[in-house]
Amino acid sequence: MEKKYGIIVFICFCVFPYFAHGQSIDVETLKQIRLPMYLAKGLEWKGESTQNTTWSKITETSDGKIWFCGGDHWGIDEITGKWDKSDRYERPWGFGNTTLCYYDPMQDQSFEELELNSTSAIYSNEQTPGHGKIHANIVTDSKDRLYFAGYMGYSFIHEYTDAYFPKSYAGGALIKYDPSTKHAEYLGIPVPYGAVAAMYYDEKRDIINGIxxxxxxxxxxxVSTMELNxxxxVARMSRLKDRVREMIMDNDGYCYFANDVGGLTKFDPDxxxxxxLDIVLPGKLMDFRASVVSSMNTIYGITTDGFVWSFNPNTNELKDLGHIIGMPDQSHYTPNIALDEKWERLYFIAGTHGYGLLEEAFGVLTILDLKTGKYYWAGKIEGFEGCFGALCSKDHEVYFNSFGRFYEGDQIQKDKSGQPITRPYLLKYSPPEDLNELD
Amino acid sequence: MKNSIQHKLVLPIIILLFHATNVFSQRMGGLDAGSISKVLISNGPQGPIKGGESAVTDLILMPDGWMYGSTKATWGAQNCHLFRIDGEKSEHIINMTGQMPGQTTISNLVVGKGSVLYGCTSTYNEILDKKDYEGGHLFAYNPGKKTMDDLGIIQQGQGINCMAMDSIRGIIYCITYPAGHLFSYHLETKIKKDFGQVMQPWRVEDLGRVSWRGVPKVLIVDDAGTVYFSTYVHEKVPVWKQELMDGGPSYYSVYAGGRIFRLAFGDEKPVFTGATIPSQKGMDSDQLYENGIASAIRASDGGFWCGTINDGFLFKFYPSTSTVINKGKAFQYWNLKSLCYGTDEKLYMLGGRDEDNSWLLCYNQVTGSIDCLGWPDNTSQCNVIVADKNGKIFFGENLRHSFIWIYTLNK
Structure with missing residues (x-):
């Protein structure tokens, strides 16, 4: 009798948190879904792409093209994929490089646009690392010019000085690029030896803001005067043990940073x-790992541990929109968010490579209906390993800048030795107008 | 039974290994993670110490067992504070700007007779540049009585960069900023005296932000009441014979830094001791590399351990013989900005650039070994370290929302 009682108490203890927080994901009933994949092209070596990662936020130009990127991820942290470090003596670009790519919905194809090292006048060689990825936002202005910057993995764990030149990473180079003329302008490195983790372009003031x-x-x-400040x-937030990766800029050019007291620090650009701000963000980490700003200037964010929130800068009103998988006690790393204003929805791929997560809910296409506050978990994405940028286009298509196993038709792509390989690609999701179709 | 125990142990071991790997991967370069804790000094938007008001400028251990600290306002914030911390919690003491409007920085603290805390104030470089600042104050705070006394302005329009106490004679010495004048203030008579400019500072604009370099950052007082500091002198370098031109100069005038000067008690003018701090030759006349003493602490043999600004050398200075002994450096950076003794009698040092990572370094006085122990966190930017009586080392951060990082030795 005592044993049975103990089992009942134990079961209640395990199950209660799921009921206590209302709607939560049922990982047992999740179906597998496969989304169209569009590869990041370029950086081929010995007849194969060397690319295996992508970490940037993405953007759309007025012609409907989606701009994303892929990189080889080479940096201080690791040499990913089947390559080893000795390759750096032979590769034309040494080690660490990234390509800027776009997806053209008219042709339903992706294309390589440029390669970052040479565009930024940083010629990586066997000793000097280049930009193994773009981590920050790829952003655009009203004339469809693009702004982006370089990054090298784990550059933050090592303190760089001129003492070890040329082994130092030179730093995140800023690029302004006009796709219509193919003209790239290298704007320099705002923080020597420091990779760029996040950035936005304030067109009204002609200022690039970044961290x-x-x-x-x-x-x-x-940009017009090249004045650097x-x-x-200010974005240091010690609850994240390694580093901060995000900042926000609203439609008026005000910048926001998560701070050490659990709220937001606001920067007045003038x-x-x-x-x-006298607010407390939800979750244990009380931060944001991805954000999107509506045309009405409402900020939507998701914390590193998976809490979704919105903030109105005009009224300083913060709303807790719940946990990405409905398990507030379960951290679920989700560094991407897309907003469809017309349909009033947020899209995510919940659970991605990185900070703590529920393994069974890894890579779940998730929709939050802002009208009802209800979450929809559409399914687990096949091949998925990580996604750090997302957007929703005007035609309601949702794009996720992702990496993972790559499918061509029903076949998983393999390398020359027959092993499945990880590739960076854009995922495209065509959501139903009626979300009840997902139930 | 044995198998059952083994099974029960497998999961915890896997979890432990996972966490150990995580900690390692996130804290490369860090001090032993198990021995670090932290206390937030900033109280957030509600205050009393708001964001931007918590950059710690100094820490001092008082006889009541509390560590007393001072702050400065950064990036447009307006208030500076006194606080105290016992290793677990922080308590706000006083908003110093509320007491002395216009003072946004407490730049230094010293302790005097009767366990009274003395401090000096300053303000932003931008305000000093506009020349509409009334001047930095000296103040006294009595922790026992919880009273604060404003001792007045030292030099009109000038902040105070650093101070030292001759507690035997009841005299405070301080250096004004940016003018670089050495002053004394007699606690009993309240008479102040200007010993003149000891450094003609460089005005530097770096990324649009003005500052002055070369102004002494540390004053040392020995038992005889002699004050020591490092500064620059003009030296004349003869022009090579083959470069001499008719009517042209016969020499170049250059700044030579790191010269240790002294002002003996009763003297009217500081004089060069003949001692020069350890320097990397060829950089000491560069405006961006201040060649001077960043920190000093009394040694048991009558000397003073000192750290240099631009090169980060540790050296010992013997006032009686004006001798400098260079002990070397533990890492490649400059700015050995704070020193303290651990309970293991080793000398602990804080190194790192002004607005960058900070490292804890250690010098073993017995073996002569000098080591870099790592940083408290890869985002920590500290200004000062102090040890308490229990062997804990307190790091004072100087950020918008600052922590006191507490490193427990021997764990």
Missing amino acids: SVDRAKFWRVK RYES TQEFMD
Whole structure:
């Protein structure tokens, strides 16, 4: 009798949190789904692509093209894929490089546009690392010009000095690129030796705002005058043990950073003053790992541990929109978010490579209906390993900048030795207008 | 039974290994993770210490067992504070700007007779540049009585960069900023005295931000009441004979830094001791590399351990003989900005650039070994370290939302 009682108590203890927080994911009933994949092209070596990762936020130009990227991820942290470090003596670009690509919906194909190392005048060689990825946002202005910057994995764990030149990573180079003329302008490196973790372009002021990965230093470059301002480590947030990866810029050019007291620090672009907002973000980490701003200037964000929130800068009203898989006690790393304003939805791929997550809910296409507050878990994406950028186009198609196993038709792509390989690609999701079709 | 125990142990071991790997991968370069804790000094938007007001400038262990700290306002914030911390919690003491409007920085703290805390104030470089600042104050805070006394302005329009206490004679010495004048203030008579400019500072604009370099950052006082500091002198370098031109100069005038000067008690003017701090030759006249003393602490043999600004050398200075002994450096960076003794009698040092990562370094006085122990966190940017009586080392951060990082030795 005592044993049975113990079992009942144990079961209640395990199950209660799931009921207590309302709607939560049922991992047992999740179906597998396969989405169209569009490869990041370029960087071929010995007849194969060397690319295996992508970490940037993505953007759409007025012609409907979706701009994303892929990289070989080479950096301090690791040499991913089947390659080893000795290849750097032979590869034309040494080690660490990235391509900017686009997906053209008219042709339903992806294309390579440029390669980042040579565009930024940083010639990586066997000793000097290049930009193994773009981590920050790829952004566009009203004239469809693109702005992006370089990154090298784990550059933040090592303190770079001129002492070890040329082994140092030079730093995240800023590029302004006009696809219509193919003209690339290298704008320099805002924080020497520091990779760029996040950035936005404030077109009204002609200023690029960004943060470095090492110590989360905030910087701004006025493009017309090339005036650079560097500020303190305002985005430092020590609850994240390694580094901060995100900042937000609203439609008025105000920038936001998660801070060490659990709220947001707001930067006024005109007075250049910082102010802590009297709000507390949800979750244990109280931060944001992805964000999107609506045309009405409402900020939507998701924390590193999976709490979705919205914030109105005009009223300072913060709303907790629930946990991405309905399990507030279960961290679920989701560094991507897309907004469909017309259909009033947020899209995510919940659970991705990185910070703590529920393994059974890895790579789940998730929809939050903002009208009802209801979450829909559409299924687990086949081949998926990670996604760090997403957007919803005007025609309601949703794009995820992802990496993972690549399918061509029903066949998984393999390398020359027959092993499945990881590739960066854009995933495209065509959602139903009626979400009840997903039930 | 044995099998059952083994099975029960497998999962915890896997979890432990996972976490150990995680910790290692996230904290490369860090001090032993198990021995670090932290206390937030900033209280957030509600205050009393708001964001931007918590950059710690100094820490000092007082006889009541509390560590007393000072802050400065950064990036447009307006208030600086005194606080205290016992290793677990932080308590706000006083908003110093509320007491002395316009003062946004407490730049230094010292302790005097009767366990009274003395401090000096300053403000932003941008305000000093506009020349509409009333001047930095000296103040006294009595922790026992919880009273604060404003001792007044030292030099009109000038902040105070650093201070030292001759507690035997009841005299505070301080250096003004940016003017670089050495002053004394007699606690009993309240008479202040200007010993003149000891450094003509460089005005530097770096990324649009103005600052002055070369102004002494540390004052040392020995038992005889002699004050020591490092500064620059003009040196004349003869022009090569083959480069001499008719009517042209016969020499170049260059700044030579790291010269240790002294002002003996009763003297009217500081004089060069003949001692020069360890320097990397060829950089000491560069405006971006201040060649001076960043930190000093009294040694048991009558000397002073000192750290240099631009090269990060540890050296010992013997006032009685004006001798400098270079002990080397533990890492490639400059700025050995704070020193303290651990309970293991080793000398602990804080190194790192002004607005960058900070490392804890260690010098074993017995073996002469000098080591870099790592950083408290890969985002920590600290200004000062102090040890308490229990062997804990406190790091004071100087960020918008600053922590005191607490490193427990021997764990």
